[in-house]
Amino acid sequence: MKAFRIELALLREAVLGTLPPDAAPPDDDQVIARFAAGAWTVLPEPGDGVAGLVRERVGDVRALQLLVEGTSATAWAQALDDGEVAQMVPDALSRWLPRLGAERILGAFSQGAAHRQRLLTRADEHWPLAIDDLGPHAPAALWVRGDPAALAACDRSAALVGSRASSGYGELVTGQLAAGLVGRRFAIVSGGAYGIDGTAHRSTLASGGTTVAVLAGGLDRFYPAGHDELLQRVVATGCVIAEAPSGVPPTRWRFLARNRLIAALASATVVVEAGQRSGSINTAGHAAALGRPLGAVPGPVTSGSSTGCHRLLRDYGAAVIERPEHVVELIDGPLEESVALGGGTSDELRVLDAMSARAPRGVDELAVRTGMAPRDVTAVLALLELGGAVLERGSGWVRGLGRSPSPPRA
Structure with a gap:
């Protein structure tokens, strides 16, 4: 028996490698559904809204079948029953088809299994429902290292983000905010980068809290390399997640796309320290678009490292954050x-x-x-x-x- 022109036995082997060891064996339909969800992390770039719309209309499995069968534009239109979405499909196919291959998709599963990753789909109990607020831009699945159950803590969490080139002031404030929030049973979400992100994760770990790191590339190789030990510690007590499969390198575009996941996962986003063009401003924009509470920490008016925060406070209605209580008020x-x-x-x-x-x-x-x-x-x-x-x-x-x-x- 085959599915997507691949022997079902191969699909089952691939899927089993990304399930917890104590998971109940999936039936054939579950194997096919999980494989399709994983395939849709391989084919489009993160945040591809057309992929999301197609999957919304016909489901992961049917969408992958249509792709594998080389369906004509007319047949796509009939299947989608949505002329507006159907008009977007030809351009989208030119993006997806170069990545369509059994070896590439099976390889994502085998590499995931080799690095002890779990594939988390909407069918799983630990799927973070807040991610679905991204609509068609939500990922089809998430690759996870660590305990997926840690994602439940994101129901009451704060994203602490900011500049990679952080100052001592920014790191001090980040540490105080993270520790104070952990004491109030909040989880901390961040991006695993140097600077403010790393300080947020370290302070959370030192305080005995739960932290989730969201990365822009595949989880076979942690980035930045200098944070490998830190991210291994996050794996041991929380989890590290990505929507990109193993082998996908972090790029500038993928960092920007990753930021929407940070904003969606957290109950509120706080920019601790950021220059005028910091990627953290992008995260703040996603939080605002999602209707999530947004805060920023003011800094010295002479500091270029805080100009982005001041812009959020001045022009975008961000709340002034000085201490952990202000973050709690932002959320509650x-x-x-x-x-x-x-x-x-x-x-x-x-x-x-x-x-x-x-x-x-x-x-x-x-x-x-x-x-x-x-x-x-x-x-x-x-x-x-x-x-x-x-x-x-x-x-x-x-x-x-x-x-x-x-x-x-x-």
Whole structure:
């Protein structure tokens, strides 16, 4: 039996090498689906929106079948049932077809297995759902070294990013922010580079926290080479991820594409130190486009290393970040403001303290977290909603941008 013109036995061997040793053996359909997802990390460049649209319309497996079969433009249009996307396919095929080959795709799996990588797909329990906010620009799968379960910590995390040519000031602030956030049970996301990124990872590790590094090239060879030992330590306690398969070198374009993953994974992005043309500004742009909270650390006005941060503060509405508490407020909302509706009660504070700015929580969950009766939680939510302090989001409630009650004064 064959799939994609490759013997199914070869596909199974390839896929098994990128599964955890204790994973249940996949059936034939699961093997084919996982292989197709991995293939779509090989064929397009990271962030290829046409690839994402095609996969959205017909699925990873069918899209790969159409590619392998050499389907005509007319047949693509019929399969996609979307004229606008179909018009983009011919140009996209000219990008994808040169990389279409069984040896290339099977090689990505074999090299991944050789370097103890796991292929993480949307079918896996540890897939970070926040990545899907990238829409058609989201990756088909992720290559992971370390424990994929560490990605769950990104549900409450901050990306600390900045210049490779960091100053002592930038590294000091980064270390303080990372350590303080770890103490508040936040994970730290960064890009593994020299400078601010490396300091963020080191401080997190030293504080006993969870950190995730997102790299621009394949995970068979860590980049930069001078951070190999650091990234091995990240692997031991968290994970290192990439959307590019083994053998793909980091390039300027791939660094820029990688930045969107950092912004999507983290609950908020903080630029600690960055010059006017720093790649961290690109990460900040992705965070803003995704609606993620954005902060920047101010520096001396005479320092070229902080001009990018000042630009974010001046022109893009980034929040001023001076200490870890400011990052927490950026994500969870301010905790000490006067209330818009008559002063704020202890019940209101209890409900707000139990809420998140990002993850909706239902009345029953809030009742458990606050120790209040569900009917009392419902009544408090109604009052808070009037003041804009909370918003209803589908399955639950989140913190709003309105003014929250301040704690009672002694």
